[in-house]
Amino acid sequence: MEQVIVNALYLGSQYAMIALGLTLIFALMNVLNFAHGQMYVLGGFVTYTIYGRLGFPFIVALLGTAVTLAIVGALIEYFLFRPVIRRSVREESTMLLAAGIAFLLDAVILLVFGEKQRGVPKILDGVFNWDFRIILPYDRILVCVLAIMSIAGFIAFMQFTKTGRALRAFAQDRVAAELMGVNVDRYSMIGFALGAMLAGLVGGLLVTITGVNLGMGGPVSIKAFMMVMIGGAGVISGAIAGGFILGALEAVGLAVLSQYGDITYLLIFASLMVFLSFRPQGLMGKPWG
Amino acid sequence: MNTFKINQLIGVAIFLFSVFVAVPYAIAASGRWDFYYTLTSVALLSIASAGVWLTFYIGRINIGQGAFALIGGYVSAILVTKAGLSFWLTLPLAGLFCAFIAVLIGLPILRLRGVYFAMVTLVLTEVSRLTMLALPITNGAKGIVSIPLPGALSIFGLTLIPDFSMLKNDKLAFYYVACVLMVICFAGMYRLVNSRFGHLCRSLQQNEELASSIGVNIAYLRIVVFAISSFLGGIGGAMFVAISQSIYPSSFQVSDSINFMLNCFLGGLGYVFGPMLGTLTLYFGWSLLFELGKYQLLIYSSLLIFLMLVLPNGLLSIRFSKMKGVQK
Numbered sequence: 339m340e341q342v343i344v345n346a347l348y349l350g351s352q353y354a355m356i357a358l359g360l361t362l363i364f365a366l367m368n369v370l371n372f373a374h375g376q377m378y379v380l381g382g383f384v385t386y387t388i389y390g391r392l393g394f395p396f397i398v399a400l401l402g403t404a405v406t407l408a409i410v411g412a413l414i415e416y417f418l419f420r421p422v423i424r425r426s427v428r429e430e431s432t433m434l435l436a437a438g439i440a441f442l443l444d445a446v447i448l449l450v451f452g453e454k455q456r457g458v459p460k461i462l463d464g465v466f467n468w469d470f471r472i473i474l475p476y477d478r479i480l481v482c483v484l485a486i487m488s489i490a491g492f493i494a495f496m497q498f499t500k501t502g503r504a505l506r507a508f509a510q511d512r513v514a515a516e517l518m519g520v521n522v523d524r525y526s527m528i529g530f531a532l533g534a535m536l537a538g539l540v541g542g543l544l545v546t547i548t549g550v551n552l553g554m555g556g557p558v559s560i561k562a563f564m565m566v567m568i569g570g571a572g573v574i575s576g577a578i579a580g581g582f583i584l585g586a587l588e589a590v591g592l593a594v595l596s597q598y599g600d601i602t603y604l605l606i607f608a609s610l611m612v613f614l615s616f617r618p619q620g621l622m623g624k625p626w627g
Numbered sequence: 628m629n630t631f632k633i634n635q636l637i638g639v640a641i642f643l644f645s646v647f648v649a650v651p652y653a654i655a656a657s658g659r660w661d662f663y664y665t666l667t668s669v670a671l672l673s674i675a676s677a678g679v680w681l682t683f684y685i686g687r688i689n690i691g692q693g694a695f696a697l698i699g700g701y702v703s704a705i706l707v708t709k710a711g712l713s714f715w716l717t718l719p720l721a722g723l724f725c726a727f728i729a730v731l732i733g734l735p736i737l738r739l740r741g742v743y744f745a746m747v748t749l750v751l752t753e754v755s756r757l758t759m760l761a762l763p764i765t766n767g768a769k770g771i772v773s774i775p776l777p778g779a780l781s782i783f784g785l786t787l788i789p790d791f792s793m794l795k796n797d798k799l800a801f802y803y804v805a806c807v808l809m810v811i812c813f814a815g816m817y818r819l820v821n822s823r824f825g826h827l828c829r830s831l832q833q834n835e836e837l838a839s840s841i842g843v844n845i846a847y848l849r850i851v852v853f854a855i856s857s858f859l860g861g862i863g864g865a866m867f868v869a870i871s872q873s874i875y876p877s878s879f880q881v882s883d884s885i886n887f888m889l890n891c892f893l894g895g896l897g898y899v900f901g902p903m904l905g906t907l908t909l910y911f912g913w914s915l916l917f918e919l920g921k922y923q924l925l926i927y928s929s930l931l932i933f934l935m936l937v938l939p940n941g942l943l944s945i946r947f948s949k950m951k952g953v954q955k
Contacts, residue, residue: 370742372885422935430688433745434892435935437885441928449925556881560753563746571743601761607754610747615735618743 340471346582346589348478351485352540354581356558357565358492358574359536365509365572366529369419372436374537375559376443381407381538382550383451389545390458396546400484403542404535411534414439415527440555447552457549481543488539489578492532496574505529509572567610570623579621646806651799663798667870669910670805671863674812676890676902678859681816683896684825685852686832688741691748692860693884694755695725699861700868700878701759704771709764714777715788718865725861726854733853737846752884759876770875777869801870808866809903812859817899819855828852889931 356378363371371377381403389399422435462476496502507515508525516522541550561584569580584606591602614620654662675692682689699721706717736747759765776791788804791797819825827848830838839845868874886909894905912930916923 364742368742370745418932418936430892431935433688433742434889435932437889438928438931438935441924442932445922445925445928449921557753560750560881564750567743567746567750571746601758603754604758604761607750610750611732611735614739614747618738 340468341473342589342593344472344474345592346586348474348482348585349588350582350585351482351489352544352581353561353565353585354489354578355485355536355540356562357569357577357581358489359533360562361566361569361572361574361577362505362509362529362536363533364566365574366505367415367419367423367432367526369423369432370436370563371533372433372559373414373440373443374533374562375555375557376440376447377407377411377534377537378541378558379447379550379552379555380410380443381541382545382554383447383456383541384538385542385545386451386456386458386550390456396461400539400542403538407538408531408535410538412527412531414534415530419530420523420526440559444552444555451552453552455549455551456545458546461546477546481547484543485540488536492536493574501525501528505532564606564610567614567620570620572624573620573622576620576622643810646810647803651802660798663802664870665910665914667798667802667805668867669906670802670809671866671870672887672890672910673903673906674809674866675860675863676887676894676906677812677816678856678863679887680891680894680896680899680902681819681828681852681856681859683891684820684832685828685849686740686835687737687849687853688745688888689748689853689856690745690881690884690888691751692856692887693879693881694748694752695729695857695860696864696867696883697752697755697759697874697876697879698728699725699864700874701765701771702861703865704774704868704874705764707774708771713780714775714869715780718862721865722858722861725864726858729854729857730850733850737849737853749881749884752879752881756876756880765876768876770873770878772873774868774872774874776872805866805870808862812862813900813903820899824848 356374359377360371360374363369363374384403384406385399388394388402389396394402418435418439419432422432426432460477462480465473465475466479467473496506504515504520504525505528507518508520508522508529512522544550565580565584566577567580568583569576569578587606587609588602591605595602595605650666654660675696678695679689679692702721702724703714703717706712706720707714712720732751736744739747760767765771776797777788779790780788789800791800820828827838827843830843831845831848835845864879867878871878890905890909891902892905893909894901894903898904913923913927916927919926
């Protein structure tokens with residue numbers, strides 16, 4: 339039982355971080371970022387290169403990943419999303435663009451890093467063992483703690499800095515924020531960069547445990563969409579709640595249903611259907627975004 | 628719209644002639660038999676894309692067609708291999724089963740709109756893949772292989788379709804079957820869109836609240852459209868399985884669902900025959916880029932992004948004024 343709770347926390351902290359980035363981008367620009375999973379994979383590969391190949395300390399690798407992904411996100415926003423959003427009349431066109439970017443990132447990752455599964459040496463050895471009730475390797479604990487710290491840091495950033503305040507205002511009401519003197523162009527770039535950075539950071543954290551390969555991007559995006567559906571799109575607290583709920587469901591599913599085969603996700607999806615028929619906007623979302 | 632103009636009739640005649648006479652003749656003359664497989668795939672994928680197009684027609688972005696193609700394929704494969712039914716019986720059964728699933732899932736999710744609906748249907752695709760991996764009857768990741776070719780179909784002793792395993796050239800046979808299905812599907816779509824039902828669907832696309840306030844039963848209409856869409860997806864998937872004689876959980880996945888959606892966009896959401904054109908362009912474009920080897924995906928996606936940058940409102944912002952006559 340204790341093991342399940344700990345597993346839920348561990349999964350939930352990563353998931354919440356992934357969902358945060360996605361929901362931030364959605365809240366600011368009303369863009370469903372299909373390429374989120376690919377950014378996660380890219381982050382994993384950057385960390386792999388800096389930490390695994392070049393041999394720098396892990397924390398340097400994480401910082402490098404954050405900076406790289408932030409730059410990639412900012413460039414994507416500036417050169418691709420901004421012109422399309424300005425000229426398009428339907429919201430579907432940004433979805434198509436995002437799908438195209440997902441394909442593009444896949445292609446770039448394939449060309450630069452190859453299609454092999456990559457792993458890095460463990461950052462910490464040993465296993466935490468509490469009376470055989472909770473067994474968790476130390477590196478997983480570290481990853482979990484780092485993830486929770488990043489989430490806390492992100493929330494603090496959004497709450498207490500001027501940029502964060504501008505971003506929140508922007509997410510709440512685009513026009514009103516613009517009238518109050520928020521530079522919308524600049525802040526959508528910052529927001530996109532932040533979202534990409536969060537995705538990349540999770541990728542960088544998890545490369546130490548699961549490794550990274552090209553095919554991981556799609557499933558990660560899908561899970562992020564599920565969390566956002568649970569929590570409500572475009573709401574930060576909702577994304578965190580959604581992440582932890584999905585993590586808990588998955589941990590329980592793995593513990594309880596393992597003898598019936600891998601039907602956890604079918605059940606999660608079925609319950610999501612039931613949930614959405616009562617609350618189409620998710621736990622904390624505004625109706626229709 | 629309901630009265631056929633003379634040039635529309637000519638267009639249909641040219642289209643039918645080229646599909647059923649000119650293309651087989653050209654392929655026989657040039658000896659490129661592999662084109663049959665490509666064209667058959669295009670025909671089947673355009674059937675599934677037509678389903679996606681129909682959900683676009685009521686203003687929903689459907690990225691879940693891969694799920695229904697997969698379900699349809701598995702239903703047909705299981706019925707043929709385990710229950711020993713004739714393939715021609717399983718084809719409509721697969722479609723009906725998908726329509727049934729669509730009604731079940733559609734009841735809650737069709738209340739969602741825009742990006743929310745797109746997200747749920749995308750999740751559905753992935754969930755159906757995982758489910759097919761997990762269920763005992765689908766044989767997991769190994770999939771169902773060596774499915775027998777479709778047998779003969781005869782009514783009252785009159786053989787309508789000969790046994791495929793007896794034919795010398797089953798590629799040509801599959802091509803004809805796929806094209807007949809495609810023609811029936813698009814003729815049906817054209818009829819549907821230009822009927823009272825189609826007009827009601829258009830009212831949903833524009834404003835659901837307004838439509839419901841003047842007495843349109845929007846909940847019923849949405850479910851019916853989603854069921855038809857999934858029916859087409861199931862038919863396409865089942866037929867695909869018959870051709871490849873195998874199905875795996877990865878036969879239709881998220882990227883396929885996205886491609887179905889892209890087909891519709893590329894062809895233009897305003898035209899019934901858009902999905903057909905879009906599938907043809909996209910599939911052939913992808914195949915042509917195959918020559919570029921590992922840069923295929925890079926160039927394909929760059930072209931896609933470039934298209935969005937130049938024409939952010941999709942290809943439908945160009946008027947197909949010249950091609951319209953040929954297509955309709």
